[in-house]
Every structure is written in structure tokens, then in C-alpha cells.
Amino acid sequence: MTNPLVMFLSRRDDLSTDEIAALDALTLNSQDYAAGTAMIRQGDRPTSSILVLEGLAARAHYLADGKRMISALHVPGDYVDLHSLLLDQMDHDVTALTDCRVALTAHPEVRRVTERLPHLGRLLWLATTIDAAMHRAWIVALGRMSPLSHMAHFLCEMYIRLDIVGLAKDYSYRLAITQIDLADMLGLSVVHVNRTLQDLRATGMVSWVGSTVSIKDWDGLRELAQFEDAYLNLNKRAR
Amino acid sequence: MTNPLVMFLSRRDDLSTDEIAALDALTLNSQDYAAGTAMIRQGDRPTSSILVLEGLAARAHYLADGKRMISALHVPGDYVDLHSLLLDQMDHDVTALTDCRVALTAHPEVRRVTERLPHLGRLLWLATTIDAAMHRAWIVALGRMSPLSHMAHFLCEMYIRLDIVGLAKDYSYRLAITQIDLADMLGLSVVHVNRTLQDLRATGMVSWVGSTVSIKDWDGLRELAQFEDAYLNLNKRAR
DNA sequence: CGCTTGCTTGACGACGTTCAAGCTTTGTGG
DNA sequence: CCACAAAGCTTGAACGTCGTCAAGCAAGCG
Numbered sequence: 001m002t003n004p005l006v007m008f009l010s011r012r013d014d015l016s017t018d019e020i021a022a023l024d025a026l027t028l029n030s031q032d033y034a035a036g037t038a039m040i041r042q043g044d045r046p047t048s049s050i051l052v053l054e055g056l057a058a059r060a061h062y063l064a065d066g067k068r069m070i071s072a073l074h075v076p077g078d079y080v081d082l083h084s085l086l087l088d089q090m091d092h093d094v095t096a097l098t099d100c101r102v103a104l105t106a107h108p109e110v111r112r113v114t115e116r117l118p119h120l121g122r123l124l125w126l127a128t129t130i131d132a133a134m135h136r137a138w139i140v141a142l143g144r145m146s147p148l149s150h151m152a153h154f155l156c157e158m159y160i161r162l163d164i165v166g167l168a169k170d171y172s173y174r175l176a177i178t179q180i181d182l183a184d185m186l187g188l189s190v191v192h193v194n195r196t197l198q199d200l201r202a203t204g205m206v207s208w209v210g211s212t213v214s215i216k217d218w219d220g221l222r223e224l225a226q227f228e229d230a231y232l233n234l235n236k237r238a239r
Numbered sequence: 240m241t242n243p244l245v246m247f248l249s250r251r252d253d254l255s256t257d258e259i260a261a262l263d264a265l266t267l268n269s270q271d272y273a274a275g276t277a278m279i280r281q282g283d284r285p286t287s288s289i290l291v292l293e294g295l296a297a298r299a300h301y302l303a304d305g306k307r308m309i310s311a312l313h314v315p316g317d318y319v320d321l322h323s324l325l326l327d328q329m330d331h332d333v334t335a336l337t338d339c340r341v342a343l344t345a346h347p348e349v350r351r352v353t354e355r356l357p358h359l360g361r362l363l364w365l366a367t368t369i370d371a372a373m374h375r376a377w378i379v380a381l382g383r384m385s386p387l388s389h390m391a392h393f394l395c396e397m398y399i400r401l402d403i404v405g406l407a408k409d410y411s412y413r414l415a416i417t418q419i420d421l422a423d424m425l426g427l428s429v430v431h432v433n434r435t436l437q438d439l440r441a442t443g444m445v446s447w448v449g450s451t452v453s454i455k456d457w458d459g460l461r462e463l464a465q466f467e468d469a470y471l472n473l474n475k476r477a478r
Numbered sequence: 479c480g481c482t483t484g485c486t487t488g489a490c491g492a493c494g495t496t497c498a499a500g501c502t503t504t505g506t507g508g
Numbered sequence: 509c510c511a512c513a514a515a516g517c518t519t520g521a522a523c524g525t526c527g528t529c530a531a532g533c534a535a536g537c538g
């Protein structure tokens with residue numbers, strides 16, 4: 001299988017064979033995490049960076065009263081933890097929402113690559129700024145969108161992100177997450193997520209059976225979600 | 240006056256005199272924006288990066304029905320738009336909430352510095368990952384905190400961020416924003432922001448008169464907000 | 479087969495929005 | 509220096525959305 005990080009980056013800029021080789025070298029050591037287990041815990045000071053190869057991982061924040069909020073969902077090709085190359089200490093957990101296979105790369109090795117190949121270094125920087133742009137899109141959805149539009153926005157974003165790494169087909173993709181997880185991403189109660197999902201299904205724009213999401217009316221869903229993909233930086237450009 | 244970006248970065252790592260000189264060189268051209276004007280508009284493809292020297296700037300997103308959401312507030316020392324060095328196209332506005340003085344640096348110049356001084360390049364990268372960490376903290380507050388705690392969290396964050404660049408004293412700082420702006424940051428209606436502010440004042444932990452915020456009980460406010468400053472990466476460390 | 483986990487439904491209450499109006503402060507021009 | 513306008517703050521009342529509680533159902537797994 002193709003390295004999903006290569007797919008992720010080459011969607012945004014051309015990669016040289018040198019750069020592709022370097023990326024492949026970064027993703028040699030793989031490791032598995034079962035659904036529900038933590039890859040990184042709050043307070044950790046990771047010494048390697050984690051790239052998702054398969055499965056879904058989430059950034060989970062826990063509040064004093066036990067409430068949980070998920071601030072980001074990571075799909076294959078996402079460098080979950082490039083941040084920790086630079087940051088002190090994790091202020092949240094990274095959890096496997098489904099069974100995951102990840103690649104681990106020791107920080108010094110990542111740093112060496114960014115210094116040897118500055119253009120590739122910029123692309124990894126780019127990956128973290130795309131993360132930030134996604135965070136902002138979530139902030140907007142949390143603050144000013146109806147639950148229905150927010151849910152639609154989430155499903156649009158997932159479709160594009162999964163499509164980039166070859167995990168969507170015919171407007172359809174696997175999304176094996178529970179309504180509990182979804183509630184913690186949308187900032188809603190489980191009960192309300194369930195009702196919102198029913199409303200969304202009732203529009204006929206989306207079907208979500210088992211763990212398969214199928215978008216039946218992309219244009220309708222996009223409009224409902226006011227989804228503009230600009231923030232995902234999908235254009236191939238010299239960076 | 241000291242370059243606020245130097246203050247921001249040297250709080251996180253030691254800077255060489257070379258690096259400080261380079262930063263000063265990046266911030267030569269200053270420009271003013273009056274309160275309420277846009278520095279960058281949605282759809283722009285900026286060719287220079289913007290650093291806030293004085294005043295407050297916000298990332299403003301507008302929805303189809305005219306609703307506005309502010310996804311980030313930028314204070315002096317914040318590189319508002321380092322992102323645009325790498326990103327395609329702005330998907331939101333950057334607006335001056337108060338009168339602002341900013342520094343403009345052409346992108347090629349920024350890039351040259353990051354290649355010449357890799358360590359400084361990493362620190363600029365760090366600045367963008369701190370932005371991402373702040374975004375995540377906002378997501379958590381939006382999704383799972385009460386308006387009262389959210390407001391408290393916001394005031395805690397502002398205190399720390401302003402203090403770092405020398406703009407706070409004795410737990411007190413200027414914050415010349417309207418309740419409308421605040422509502423668009425917290426994802427609430429203006430009416431509710433007003434009532435929440437009254438509740439917060441009633442606790443006696445904060446006074447906010449005119450444009451001066453004074454924190455009377457830092458520990459109380461921190462607890463109410465469940466504020467942990469880890470995400471701001473305040474430790475000086477080799478990065 | 480039975481337990482656990484996740485999904486679904488209903489009833490009720492709380493929290494936050496909307497609408498509408500009055501008040502206060504700030505700034506501007508006569 | 510006052511008058512007036514504009515912007516922002518504050519308050520009340522009514523409504524609606526969403527959360528909570530509680531229970532039943534469906535599906536997956538040991």
C-alpha cells in the first residue's frame with residue numbers, strides 16, 4: 001500500500017524521489033493500538049512522532065467533571081504528533097477510536113530530515129498549519145452552526161480527507177465511530193446527536209448504515225454545511 | 240520598545256544575538272490599521288506575513304446568514320499570518336478589533352531566514368503549533384464548558400499571553416473589545432454574554448471596568464476555568 | 479445464551495436565544 | 509460647551525433548543 005503521508009503531501013505539492021524516499025524511511029517502524037487505547041497520554045513528553053497509517057485516532061481532552069471533548073479526528077496520512085517535536089508536554093490524550101496502525105519516528109530523525117531537506121521540512125510545517133486550519137473550521141462550526149449543519153460539515157470534511165488518501169469511493173466511506181465519539185466532537189449530548197442524525201438522514205442527503213457513510217447529495221450537503229474546502233489547501237502548488 | 244516577537248519566542252527558548260537581529264530585521268516595515276478595518280480578507284493570497292506590534296486583531300469567519308465567528312484573537316507578538324507563507328488562500332478575514340500597528344514581511348524574506356537559521360525556523364514553526372494548541376483549548380471550551388467557565392478561561396488565557404509580552408501588570412490588563420466581539424469568540428448571543436459577565440463579576444474574582452480587566456482572585460478564576468497553561472508552552476527549552 | 483455496549487425514544491426542565499425597549503457612554507459638529 | 513447621534517450596554521419576557529433522566533431495544537461477543 002502507498003504511504004498515506006506521501007498521498008497527503010503530494011496532493012499539495014510535488015515531491016521529489018529523494019523526498020519520497022525520506023518519508024518512507026520515516027515510516028518504517030509500525031505499531032498497533034487496539035480501539036479504545038491511548039497512544040499518548042496527557043502529561044507525556046513524547047520522544048517520537050506518530051503518523052496514522054490505518055484507523056482513526058482522536059485528540060481527547062478530559063474535564064474535571066469527567067466530560068470529554070474531542071478536538072480533532074485523525075485519519076491515515078495525518079501526522080498526529082508532529083507538534084510534539086516542538087511542544088513541551090501533551091495537554092491531552094491521543095486515543096485510538098478504532099484499531100490503528102501507526103508509524104513511530106524518533107524526534108531527532110524527523111529533525112534531521114527537515115534540516116537536510118528544507119522543502120520537505122516546509123511541507124511538514126504545512127501539515128501542522130492545515131491542522132490549525134481544520135481546528136478553526138471546527139471552532140466556527142461549534143460556535144455558530146446548528147447541530148444539523150455542523151454534522152453535515154463534519155461529514156463533508158471527512159469525505160474530502162479520506163478521499164485524499166484513497167479511502168473514499170463514490171461519495172462513500174467507512175467511519176467506524178460511535179455516537180458517543182460523535183457527541184464529543186460536536187459538543188452535544190448523545191441523545192441530541194442521535195436525533196440530529198435522524199434529521200440528517202431524513203433529508204435524504206446522507207445514509208449512514210453500520211459504519212458506512214454514503215453521501216447521496218453532495219451539493220445539497222455542502223450547502224447545508226456551508227462547506228468550502230479552501231481551508232484544506234487542496235491545490236498543488238510550490239510551497 | 241522591545242520587539243514583542245522576541246519576547247514571545249525568548250520565553251520559550253534562548254535566542255542568539257544573530258537570531259534576534261534577524262527577527263528585528265523582519266519587523267522593519269510597520270503599518271497601521273484603524274479599529275474595525277480588515278488587514279486580510281477572505282480569498283486573499285497574501286504575499287507578506289503580518290506580525291502584530293500593537294493592538295488586537297481577530298480571525299473572523301462569516302456565515303451565509305451574516306453570523307460571525309471569531310476563531311482566534313491575536314495580541315502583540317503574534318505572527319498572525321505566518322500560515323499564509325504556506326497556505327493557498329485565506330478562508331477568513333483578519334480584522335483589527337482595536338487600532339493596530341503591525342509589521343509586514345515579504346514571504347521570500349521569511350523563507351530565507353528560516354533556511355539560513357534553522358533553529359529560528361523551528362521557533363517560528365513552534366509559534367504556529369502554539370496557535371493550534373490555543374485553537375484546541377478554544378474547541379474544548381466551546382464544546383464542553385459552561386459560558387461562565389469559558390469566559391473565565393478566556394480571561395486567564397489573555398492574562399498569560401499579554402503578560403508574556405509585557406502588557407499585564409498586577410493581574411491587570413487592557414482589553415478594549417466589545418461584548419459583541421466577545422459573543423463572537425464564545426459562540427454566544429450578546430445578551431447572554433452580558434448576563435454571564437455579570438455573573439462573573441458577582442463572583443468577585445474579576446472586575447472589568449471600561450477596557451481594564453483586573454483579576455482579583457487568580458486561583459479561583461483558574462479553578463472555575465479549569466485553566467492549565469501547559470498548552471501555551473511557557474517553559475524555556477531547547478527546541 | 480446472557481452480558482455489555484451502543485442506539486433509540488419519550489417526558490420534562492434548564493439554559494440560552496430572540497425580540498424589544500430603555501439606558502449609558504462616547505464622539506462629533508454646531 | 510452643549511446637542512444630538514451612534515454605538516454599546518443592560519434589562520425583561522417569551523420562546524425554543526438542547527440536556528438530563530429513564531427506560532427499552534438491537535447488536536455484537538465471549
